[in-house]
Amino acid sequence: MDRRRRRRRRRPARPRPGGGHPAEEDRLSTAQPRRRTGRRPGSPDTRNAVLAAARAAFAERGFDGATIRQIATAAGVDPALVHHYFGNKDKLFLAAIEAPANPAELLPEVLAGGTENLGENVVRLLLRVWDGPMRPAALALVRSAVTNEWTARLLREFLVSQILRRVVGTLGLPAAEREARGSLAASQLIGLVMARYVLRVEPLASASPESIVAAVGPTVQRYLTGDVDLPKP
Amino acid sequence: MDRRRRRRRRRPARPRPGGGHPAEEDRLSTAQPRRRTGRRPGSPDTRNAVLAAARAAFAERGFDGATIRQIATAAGVDPALVHHYFGNKDKLFLAAIEAPANPAELLPEVLAGGTENLGENVVRLLLRVWDGPMRPAALALVRSAVTNEWTARLLREFLVSQILRRVVGTLGLPAAEREARGSLAASQLIGLVMARYVLRVEPLASASPESIVAAVGPTVQRYLTGDVDLPKP
Numbered sequence: 392m393d394r395r396r397r398r399r400r401r402r403p404a405r406p407r408p409g410g411g412h413p414a415e416e417d418r419l420s421t422a423q424p425r426r427r428t429g430r431r432p433g434s435p436d437t438r439n440a441v442l443a444a445a446r447a448a449f450a451e452r453g454f455d456g457a458t459i460r461q462i463a464t465a466a467g468v469d470p471a472l473v474h475h476y477f478g479n480k481d482k483l484f485l486a487a488i489e490a491p492a493n494p495a496e497l498l499p500e501v502l503a504g505g506t507e508n509l510g511e512n513v514v515r516l517l518l519r520v521w522d523g524p525m526r527p528a529a530l531a532l533v534r535s536a537v538t539n540e541w542t543a544r545l546l547r548e549f550l551v552s553q554i555l556r557r558v559v560g561t562l563g564l565p566a567a568e569r570e571a572r573g574s575l576a577a578s579q580l581i582g583l584v585m586a587r588y589v590l591r592v593e594p595l596a597s598a599s600p601e602s603i604v605a606a607v608g609p610t611v612q613r614y615l616t617g618d619v620d621l622p623k624p
Numbered sequence: 625m626d627r628r629r630r631r632r633r634r635r636p637a638r639p640r641p642g643g644g645h646p647a648e649e650d651r652l653s654t655a656q657p658r659r660r661t662g663r664r665p666g667s668p669d670t671r672n673a674v675l676a677a678a679r680a681a682f683a684e685r686g687f688d689g690a691t692i693r694q695i696a697t698a699a700g701v702d703p704a705l706v707h708h709y710f711g712n713k714d715k716l717f718l719a720a721i722e723a724p725a726n727p728a729e730l731l732p733e734v735l736a737g738g739t740e741n742l743g744e745n746v747v748r749l750l751l752r753v754w755d756g757p758m759r760p761a762a763l764a765l766v767r768s769a770v771t772n773e774w775t776a777r778l779l780r781e782f783l784v785s786q787i788l789r790r791v792v793g794t795l796g797l798p799a800a801e802r803e804a805r806g807s808l809a810a811s812q813l814i815g816l817v818m819a820r821y822v823l824r825v826e827p828l829a830s831a832s833p834e835s836i837v838a839a840v841g842p843t844v845q846r847y848l849t850g851d852v853d854l855p856k857p
Contacts, residue, residue: 537770537822547823567827574819574828575839581823582815586807589770590780590814594800595807598855605853606808610843620838622831 440466441473445487450544454484454552481553488545491528492520494553502561510576510612511604513558517580518600521588530588550577559615571621575614583607673699674706678720683777687717687785714786721778724761725753727786735794743809743845744837746791750813751833754821763821783810792848804854808847816840 444465448457459480463470477483485493497520501512521529536546555573562569583603586592595603613619677698681690692713696703710716718726730753734745754762769779788806795802816836819825828836846852 534770534772537767537818539767543823547825550823551825571827574825577823577825578815578819578828578840579812579843580815581818582811582813585770585814585818586811590776590783590810592780592784592807592810594804594857595811595855597857599857602853602855602857606847606855607811609852610812610846613843614839619842620835622828622835622839624827624830624832624835 437466437468437472438476441468441477441483442487445483446545449484449487449548450541453544454480454548459483484549484553488532488549489528490549490553491525491532494557498554498557502557506562506616507612509558509561509615510610511608513576513580513611514583514604514608515600517583518603521584522600526588529584533584533589550581562616568621571623572615572619574622575619576611579607579610579614670699670701670705671709674701674710674716675720678716679778682717682720682781683774686777687713687781692716717782717786721765721782722761723782723786724758724765727790731787731790735790739795739849740845742791742794742848743843744841746809746813746844747816747837747841748833750816751836754817755833759821762817766817766822783814795849801854804856805848805852807855808852809844812840812843812847 441462444462445457448462448465451457452461457480459473460470462483463473466473473483477486481495482493484490497516501509501516504512520526532546532549535542537543551573555577558576559569559573562572564572583595587595587598587603674695677695678690681695681698684690685694690713692706693703695716696706699706706716710719714728715726717723730749734742734749737745753759765779765782768775770776784806788810791809792802792806795805797805816828820828820831820836
């Protein structure tokens with residue numbers, strides 16, 4: 392225990408990669424002051440410090456820009472400890488935003504259904520998650536995301552890095568087209584959640600999942616693989 | 625002045641039409657205790673009392689269920705005063721939710737474009753409002769709507785009674801089909817707002833309005849007039 396602590400303390404404080412503008416530095420240090428002393432590896436304090444630093448890093452730099460090393464530094468712990476307790480970056484991200492479900496576990500089944508059924512299968516999975524016991528947690532995530540700019544970025548990163556990337560990643564498209572199609576699909580999927588579960592617009596709010604899959608699936612399919620003018624500047 | 629006050633005081637307190645379950649009574653009385661004394665017709669206090677009573681009534685009973693008479697009673701003023709200061713029920717509703725734009729003024733142009741262009745024209749109008757100076761107010765409305773059940777109902781009533789009803793009202797459909805198509809269109813329109821302006825998913829967030837009209841217009845058109853399986857229980 393003492394040895395591990397000493398090892399952590401001996402790591403030189405390194406400048407944060409990418410520098411970052413002043414607001415970002417402020418935000419990171421508000422979220423988690425970098426004290427590098429006295430944090431026990433498995434304690435709830437340490438865990439919470441890592442999660443707070445992770446939220447700050449993912450919101451400021453995006454999922455791709457944030458690294459476990461930066462997050463560990465901001466939380467004052469060793470990167471190996473973060474890996475040990477949270478696993479990889481995907482899992483740390485899911486823990487940080489308290490994601491109600493893990494798309495990495497749920498999506499393979501959807502993707503195995505084939506490209507031609509992707510739209511319907513994605514809508515079916517979305518409804519299965521939201522109509523199940525995970526709804527309160529999912530609703531809390533969406534509500535917190537809409538409240539301010541900061542939390543909105545975390546939900547966007549969740550959508551883009553954990554869901555859309557996996558869905559459109561199977562289509563063998565150039566990056567720009569992949570992102571354009573992904574963002575269109577996102578607009579319909581988020582809107583379905585908002586209309587059915589948040590605003591509760593009828594008859595969508597009480598309709599059977601399969602009737603919604605039949606109505607909305609073709610839209611998502613068209614956005615992902617169909618003939619569509621892609622949004623551009 | 626004294627005479628007007630006396631006249632108001634002399635109106636008998638009438639029971640609220642429709643009764644209402646206990647929670648509703650609580651909510652209405654929290655929003656505005658029914659004191660019927662000393663409220664001057666044009667004062668900001670009176671105006672705010674009417675708006676608070678209106679928010680409570682529209683959230684609890686929906687746009688169709690709420691009446692100006694009930695709202696006036698809850699605010700302790702004469703219904704004629706509400707008509708005088710706010711106009712009709714539509715305008716009172718827009719004032720109560722601080723709507724950034726009046727669909728009754730904006731939609732006729734969209735509807736005049738013909739049924740076959742309805743999808744594209746609705747998306748174009750949505751983007752014009754949200755890309756213009758009204759965005760902060762519109763964003764505030766959406767953010768407040770998502771925060772809790774109570775305000776979500778107000779945004780739903782705004783969407784349904786002020787926007788969808790006018791858009792699908794031109795299509796000459798049976799009521800059930802009108803509502804089903806309207807709720808599908810709502811899911812795409814709300815999702816576009818969420819993806820572009822709230823979560824800022826790229827490239828949708830920075831794309832030109834016309835490229836989005838071309839991509840998303842056909843979806844809304846299909847929901848409104850096309851071949852679509854309608855959501856059902």
